Amino acid sequence: MSNRSDWSNWSTGPGTGVTGATGATGATGPSGATGATGATGATGATGATGATGATGATGATGPSGATGATGATGATGATGATGATGPSGATGATGATGPSGATGATGATGATGATGATGATGATGATGATGATGPSGATGVTGVTGPTGPERIVSYASVWRIDPGTGTDTVPGNTAIVFTNGFAGGTAISFTPPSDTLTINEVGVYEIDFVVHNQGNADFNVTLNGVPVTSQPFTGDGGGPTSGQIIVNVTTVPVALQIVNANATPALLHNDTNTTLVITKLA
Numbered sequence: 001m002s003n004r005s006d007w008s009n010w011s012t013g014p015g016t017g018v019t020g021a022t023g024a025t026g027a028t029g030p031s032g033a034t035g036a037t038g039a040t041g042a043t044g045a046t047g048a049t050g051a052t053g054a055t056g057a058t059g060a061t062g063p064s065g066a067t068g069a070t071g072a073t074g075a076t077g078a079t080g081a082t083g084a085t086g087p088s089g090a091t092g093a094t095g096a097t098g099p100s101g102a103t104g105a106t107g108a109t110g111a112t113g114a115t116g117a118t119g120a121t122g123a124t125g126a127t128g129a130t131g132a133t134g135p136s137g138a139t140g141v142t143g144v145t146g147p148t149g150p151e152r153i154v155s156y157a158s159v160w161r162i163d164p165g166t167g168t169d170t171v172p173g174n175t176a177i178v179f180t181n182g183f184a185g186g187t188a189i190s191f192t193p194p195s196d197t198l199t200i201n202e203v204g205v206y207e208i209d210f211v212v213h214n215q216g217n218a219d220f221n222v223t224l225n226g227v228p229v230t231s232q233p234f235t236g237d238g239g240g241p242t243s244g245q246i247i248v249n250v251t252t253v254p255v256a257l258q259i260v261n262a263n264a265t266p267a268l269l270h271n272d273t274n275t276t277l278v279i280t281k282l283a
Contacts, residue, residue: 153280155186157198161275168215169269176223176258177212177275188281198279200224200255207247210259210277213270214240219262222246224255233262247282 159182163169171177176196184191188202200206208229212220219233220242229248236242259277261267269275 153282155184155188155202155281156279157184157189157191158182158276158278159191159193159198160273160277161269162273163269163271165271167271169271169274171261171267171269173261173264173266176260177220179275179277186281189279196258198257198277200250200257200279201253202281203250203253204281205247205249205283207245207280207282208257208277209243209245209279211241211243211275212236212259212267213274214242215268215270218242218267220244220267221260221262223258223260224248224250226256226258228260228262 159179161169161177162180178194178196179191179198180194182191182193184198188200188204190199190201191197208222210220210222212218214236216239217235217237218240219235221228221233222230222244229246234242234244257279259275
């Protein structure tokens, strides 16, 4: 550093001369009093971090700090080896009875005991529901043919007389009654209305039933080919009716069957249906 200015301060004269040549540097004067501390300059930019210094020696152990909060429980460590069995302690007092344990597995069945005495018979239980019908059994062998039964009725005739008038119907003396309606079934008997005759075409046994609704006294014969089948006529006194039932055995055919007025005088009959006759072949 140049001390030229300081030299001018110590060499002031009555006028300013020409500046001489710079003299040699004088000896350093004593240090001036320390100037007042200048204002703090602005903080310079942070320098780069220096290299980490060497680790200092370990300081003396400080006093123990206050006990910190208990940390979380660590994981359970592995189970240590079982220690040697200690000596048996004195028997403690009997504890209270614990709850019953679960039922154990059923034991093996014991040997069968001797049969006990028979108990009294219990009351009869209610009848159970009817079981389902079992399958049909196999068809049995055909039985022996039974005896022949009686013949069924295969031939018959039913005839009748109708007088549509409002007064009295008349049958002349010794004359057969004319049947106005009727029918025959089978082949043994034939009839075609109106007619006074039924024809028997087959031999056999026949049942004859008739009814005549007469007025007053009257007599009637059942005849086969004009011959009465009874020794006396069928009689209806006092207004009838006259009725008869007889079985005849016919051995020759054909035979004419009639109901005949047995008197010489006319027979008086009621009007409407006044005579019926049914003949049936029995055998």
